[in-house]
Amino acid sequence: MGLKIIVLAKQVPDTRNVGKDAMKADGTVNRAALAAIFNPEDLNALEQALRLKDRYPGSEITILTMGPGRAADIIREGLYRGADKGYLLTDRAFAGSDTLATSYAIACAIRKIKNFDLIVAGRQAIDGDTAQVGPQVAEKLHLPQITYAQEVKSAENGKITVVRRLERGVETVEAPLPCVITVNSSAPDCRPRNAKRVMKYKHAKTVTESQAQSEDYIDLSTDRPYLNIEEWSVNDIETDMKWLGLGGSPTKVKKIENVVFQAKESKRITNNEEELEAMIVELIENHTIG
């Protein structure tokens, strides 16, 4: 019995290497100034989906990503690692979305994809660290959710069993399908790209990308439909515009400040016993220790 699985994956700026020009004046992220990567926990999510596909032959994995045109990279990366197809949700109308507006747009796209047994998201994206989109999508689709998933034990007979990793322990829960799960970084890492699949999918493109190419490529994709990455704009999904983008986002950024350290006057001590002992004696005398 194959499963139809949708993996939510986001392209994120690599916040581990942030420079000065990372934020725009209006408080939104200047994505162009940063390297864009596959959100780390979304790779953990993809791996859980791939394991289910290994276990339940006939399963199909669809990557859904919302972002600018270059987020098509996320879908290609997913295809290289074993996903079957992907949708890129891209439109200026989505720009400036907070998590609520993002989850609304994603939920609308999922309603259009329609046939699915399981939605797998990462626990959180490293650009915001909010961990909200998974549960918010679940609520919008009126589905149960299992967050902090570390391992999917099974997904059969209309039920899924998942081990959750919580702050102070582990918990095994069972939910009916369809449902939404969000996967932790404590779950296994994603398998690497498969060389054959890289060969097969390296010319996979969205319409916009193909149009920017020479005609050969357009021919190639009419010949081989698996090279088409579906691209949806706001007109392709059913939405109420008032819930989208900056306008549909209840939260607004009022102010952004760079973090600056107030350097303290510090006492410099070298590694010799007299100096260390003087410090210890001082700390004992002023009752910091002892």
Place this chain on the structure above:
Amino acid sequence: MGNLFVICEIEEGKIADVSLELLTKGRSLANDLSCKLEAVVLGHQLKGIEKQVFPFGVDVLHVADSKDLDIYTTLPFTAVIVDLFKQEKPEICLLGATTLGRDLGPRISSALQSGLTADCTSLEIGDHEDKKAGKNYKNLLYQIRPAFGGNIVATIINPDCRPQMATVREGVMKMEIYNESHKGKVKTIEVDKILKPEDLVVKVIERHMEKSKVNIKNSSIIVAGGYGMGSREGFNQLFQLAEVLSAEVGASRAAVDAGYADHERQIGQTGVTVRPKLYIACGISGQIQHTAGMEESAMIIAINNDSNAPINKIADYVINGEVNDIVAKLIKLYKKNSK
């Protein structure tokens, strides 16, 4: 105007520290706003629970007591709170950025179409002028949080939707009794009237919870180790220093990731926030995500072989050299000088 609500968590019959911290903050914000502080507790066998929260200044406690709420699952908790909030229309809702709060918060915010700011490090009341729309807002909740991996601090507001929701990590706010003899009102939520069968479809079939063994948050001296400890064995030396100083051992994320220490010892933006009397940072470079959780320590000693390590900027004493060697000397010298 609606009131300020705090969703409280319980652990084995005790209100969690993070919830009491939020009640403390909530009380002071409610005073600023001249509104009431209300709390919600969901669980099973909660008789007498109000005694734990009233001293923190709670004016109204909503209690949802049911077998179906004994172990947390998302759907029934969401149903009860969404139902309550539709009636009460809170101005503000605060909850802990715990595994529970981060599961429940977004669900509620999505159901109520309201904004939620995760992991706030500071909450204040302030005004806002929207020049484009020509609107002035009074008394909004400023939700202040690090963003972008801690490289910037953002102030988030939620001008039009209610409640204004925020989660806060444990240890970030201070916990303080408001008035031992403060008395509020208890209101009982009729859970059976709210829950439907479809709210109960998720079942917890097994659970292994460990009692927290470490208590770094309440320790007045912390010896913290980083990746510079070099190995698990090297890191373990810190337990000896901690023992002689009656201190607790903390760790940086790099040390936790390398397997030198357990996750519950992690200090920083994605760990706990601490403000001890003395913080000894051993082999920790002092990246902003780490210092965010310890920079309010009264005194900081940094031990590092790099004289330009960022941690040195916020340290009161900078000891330059090999960490294992220095820690061994500190143990010896302390024993010699203390009576």
